[in-house]
Structure formats: C-alpha cells, structure tokens
Amino acid sequence: MSGYDPKVLGYLGRALSLELSAVQLYTTQARLLANWGLDEAARKFQNEAVDEMQHVERVIARMLAVGVAPGASQLRATQLGPDLQSLLEINFEFEHELITLYQDAVRHCVAVGSKNDAQFFQSLLEEEQQHATDLSAWLQQLQSQSAEVGKVNRDR
Numbered sequence: 001m002s003g004y005d006p007k008v009l010g011y012l013g014r015a016l017s018l019e020l021s022a023v024q025l026y027t028t029q030a031r032l033l034a035n036w037g038l039d040e041a042a043r044k045f046q047n048e049a050v051d052e053m054q055h056v057e058r059v060i061a062r063m064l065a066v067g068v069a070p071g072a073s074q075l076r077a078t079q080l081g082p083d084l085q086s087l088l089e090i091n092f093e094f095e096h097e098l099i100t101l102y103q104d105a106v107r108h109c110v111a112v113g114s115k116n117d118a119q120f121f122q123s124l125l126e127e128e129q130q131h132a133t134d135l136s137a138w139l140q141q142l143q144s145q146s147a148e149v150g151k152v153n154r155d156r
Contacts, residue, residue, distance in 0.1 A: 004066050008117050011105035012066075013073060015124070016059045018098055021076035022052040025094060028078045029087050041084055044138075048091075048131065055124060062120055085146075088139045095132040102128060 026049035033042035063070045079090045102125035109118035 004068075005112055005114060005117075007108055007112075008105070008114060009063075009066070009068055011101065011108065011121065012059060012063050012068070013071070014101055015098075015105070015121075016056065016063070016070055017072040017074055018076070018101060019052055019055040019059055020072050021078075022094060022098065023049050023056060024075060025078050025091065026052060029080065029091070032080060033084065033087070038084060045087075051127070051131070055127070058120075058124070085139065085142050088135055088142065092132060092135045092139065095128055095135060098128045099125060099132060 026045050030042045030045035030049060033039075033045060060070045076094075079094075081087050081090055102121050105121040106118050106125060109115075109121060
C-alpha cells in the first residue's frame with residue numbers, strides 16, 4: 001500500500017461515504033413513499049438503493065485491493081420532502097454531487113497516470129450519470145403531468 005496516491009485514497013473514502021449516504025437516502029425515501037401509498041415509486045427508489053449498495057461493494061473491494069481498510073468518514077443527513085417531486089429534486093442534486101466527485105477523481109487519475117483507478121471511477125461516473133438522467137426524465141414527466149392537470153382545472 002505504501003506509495004499509493006493519497007489523493008486517490010481520499011476519493012475512494014469520499015466515494016464510500018457518499019455511496020453509503022445514497023443507500024440510506026433512497027432506502028428511507030422508499031419507505032416514506034410506501035407510507036404514502038406510492039408503491040411503484042417506492043419500488044423504484046428501493047431499486048436505486050440496491051444500485052447504490054452495489055457501488056458501495058465495489059468501492060470497498062477497490063479499497064481492499066489497494067490495501068486500505070474501508071472506513072466511511074461521515075454519512076450525510078437524509079433529506080425528505082413533502083411529495084414525490086421534491087424527493088426527486090433532492091436525489092437529482094445528490095446524484096450531481098456524486099457525478100462531480102467521480103469527474104474530479106477521473107481527472108486526477110488521468111493526470112497522475114493511474115489508468116486502472118481512472119477506469120474504476122469512470123465506470124461509477126457513467127452509472128451515476130445514468131441515474132441522474134433517469135431522475136431528470138422522471139421529474140420532467142411529473143412536471144408535465146402537473147401542468148396538464150393544472151390546464152384541465154383552469155379550463156373548467
């Protein structure tokens with residue numbers, strides 16, 4: 001482990017903290033949605049939690065592979081909202097935080113010539129970008145539905 005880039009180790013530690021926070025966030029929000037009777041949305045959020053847990057497992061495996069004991073520094077407080085749209089907005093922002101972390105990690109790894117680490121972070125980056133894209137599409141769908149309901153109500 002000696003000589004391993006300390007900045008890469010820092011990115012791995014932050015990734016573990018944020019990915020564990022994402023698992024907590026999506027799991028909590030899935031339960032909240034189930035309590036509201038939004039079972040389909042709850043299932044989607046639970047699936048997101050599973051995806052994020054797979055990221056946790058990959059980060060832990062990477063840390064072990066480079067000889068570091070995994071340790072998340074601090075979990076983020078779970079944010080809740082009054083409705084599905086607000087939860088999606090919270091999650092979209094959270095995904096962008098992960099995207100920014102992974103973009104920074106990829107840039108650093110490329111700059112220092114750490115090809116394997118760059119590939120590792122790039123794969124996580126692409127998956128988080130897909131999560132953000134999916135959340136954005138879902139938000140747009142909800143906003144379109146809300147606008148349509150508003151238009152029908154105004155036309156009455």
